[in-house]
Amino acid sequence: MDIFAEVTPDAVLDLFDEIRGPVLTAGDVADAFDCSAETARRKLRELEADGRVDSRESRSRIFWWRTDDG
Template sequence: MDEATRDRERNERGQYADRIPPDAVVEVFEARDDRARPLTASDVMDALDCSRRTAHNKLNELVERGTLDTRKVGARSRVWWVPIERPADVSESTDRPDDVSTAIRTAELPGSGPTLEARREALSAAYDYLTEHPEATKADFLRDVYHDHTAGYESAEGWWNAIQPALKGLPGVDPPEERGHLWHFLGGD
């Protein structure tokens, strides 16, 4: 056993104490020029001058903590990245009256789980569109809202058939009496 190995600190279980804290790995991610680029174990090894095993152990520890995400990208390759935090639930927007948030959160829309959540986001986007454009036609919603918020619908018509009945029930919305006429936003109470 060489002198460096003998001098290494041990933890309470007699194992060698880590000389590289997990926060050092987080700093490698924060130091990237391109914050969107995932890193490999080799990137971490090079930045911290450590072994592949140490890099993998630290990266996996950070995945378990929820600090990093990972996935396989080939037969023997894996990448890690800092997950982007999801925006708050659209129905909990702070600049929206409580009655509107509640109406969006409780609107009857088809689906469950992530599908239902995507449809609530689409309803929220349609509502926001109408508040920004107080007179809008069905074609306006399909052109300006549907493509960014398809909510799992393959056709604009299927999307509209699900969204418009729920949109009618939201506060301040005045739906047209006849097809092809204007939707109006009358404002909040």
């Protein structure tokens, strides 16, 4: 079974409403969906390419947040 296919963009966006605070990390997504951090990063990058989330790196951690289109 391909966990990447099970972690849908909408499910990741819904996670922003469930996690305390305005940002997520790939670790938050990986923990919530029991997937690898790489799968979580790929899904977040996909959402960023669609303009639904944005990100910035700080001290080798990437923080993701919803855009107005997300």
